[in-house]
Amino acid sequence: MQWFRNYLPDSSLSITDRGLSYGDGLFETIATHSGYIPKLAIHQARIKRGCRRLGFNISPEQWQICWAFIAQQALKNPNCGIKLMLTRGSGGRGYRPPTDAAYEFLVGVFDAPNYSQQRSEGVSLVTSRIQTSINPSLSGMKHLNRLENVLAKQELADRAYEAVMLDANGHVIECVQSNIFWITRGELFTPALSKSGVQGSCRTSILSNFVGSVNVGHFSLASLQQADEIFVSNALSGILPVVKFDDRILQLGKLTRTLMDQVNT
CATH class of the missing domain: 3.20.10.10 (D-amino Acid Aminotransferase, subunit A, domain 2)
Known part of the structure; x- marks a missing residue:
């Protein structure tokens, strides 16, 4: 499985990340087919709903970069699985989140299982x-x-x-x-x-x-x-x-x- 952190190859994450400390984040597991994502709109809608409920203020530009990168990975790795994890990053005091979060976009690309x-x-x-x-x-x-x-x-x-x-x-x-x-x-x-x-x-x-x-x-x-x-x-x-x-x-x-x-x- 190949991991990208904020769209660069990286499998590390700060030990202070709120996703690790509190599970403060969301994820999507995405199936690709011949280089495209059949249920992309459903994944996009669900994670955006989750972001609204958790108070994640993700800009349209950030989403555009995220989905463009995932589409690129789907083209490079036909019939793969892609895992997107989004955390609030580090910061805040205890459970209270930071007012200006530095969100972490984590993308994993893996061989899709054969069912x-x-x-x-x-x-x-x-x-x-x-x-x-x-x-x-x-x-x-x-x-x-x-x-x-x-x-x-x-x-x-x-x-x-x-x-x-x-x-x-x-x-x-x-x-x-x-x-x-x-x-x-x-x-x-x-x-x-x-x-x-x-x-x-x-x-x-x-x-x-x-x-x-x-x-x-x-x-x-x-x-x-x-x-x-x-x-x-x-x-x-x-x-x-x-x-x-x-x-x-x-x-x-x-x-x-x-x-x-x-x-x-």
């Missing part, structure tokens, strides 16, 4: 014992505070490909590194993320491409357990069908296949 086997054969899913936090102030954002996902991934180990995470109210929220969807009697279901979870870029594409009834809300684990089809998604993998959930075997369904053809690059 062809998972797409064709499907993946397994289990229920995690780690809960997602309920916090409307942070929900939806890809902020740098990801410890609950770290714990869930550690607990998952090699038991399955992914794990379903619930909140303290027992509502299905997401998977460790994916959004989750299911289909019951031809209707699409996915958790509302107004209080917890991450609004994935692929999730946005799925919701806009599905033709039929879409249900976004608060659902119990029982609702997921009764599904006819289940699939997970993230920016790099696209849609992956779930063929086993805990002890239940599922078929790769027709509606999931249709969405895979529409959304997966």
Whole structure:
């Protein structure tokens, strides 16, 4: 993986950076395809929403430089993955941020994983014992505070490909590194993320491409357990069908296949 700090080759960062001290920042994981970024507008909109919520005052000129550099990397490294991290930099007193932040733009370029086997054969899913936090102030954002996902991934180990995470109210929220969807009697279901979870870029594409009834809300684990089809998604993998959930075997369904053809690059 090659790293750039403020668009120059560099893998170092100050130990006083607020991203390290407090998780004071955001990130995007971006998939490229043949030199371009299919979901660029979705990534741009999400990180800008996050910046507004965190009070990051990024100028249009700074964004222009950032996205031009990322586009350049996509052209140089066809079919790669790109990770953008944005921190508030150093400064401030304790939790109080500096009034004139020196933002750090960190860009990593890596070989994109090959998900062809998972797409064709499907993946397994289990229920995690780690809960997602309920916090409307942070929900939806890809902020740098990801410890609950770290714990869930550690607990998952090699038991399955992914794990379903619930909140303290027992509502299905997401998977460790994916959004989750299911289909019951031809209707699409996915958790509302107004209080917890991450609004994935692929999730946005799925919701806009599905033709039929879409249900976004608060659902119990029982609702997921009764599904006819289940699939997970993230920016790099696209849609992956779930063929086993805990002890239940599922078929790769027709509606999931249709969405895979529409959304997966």
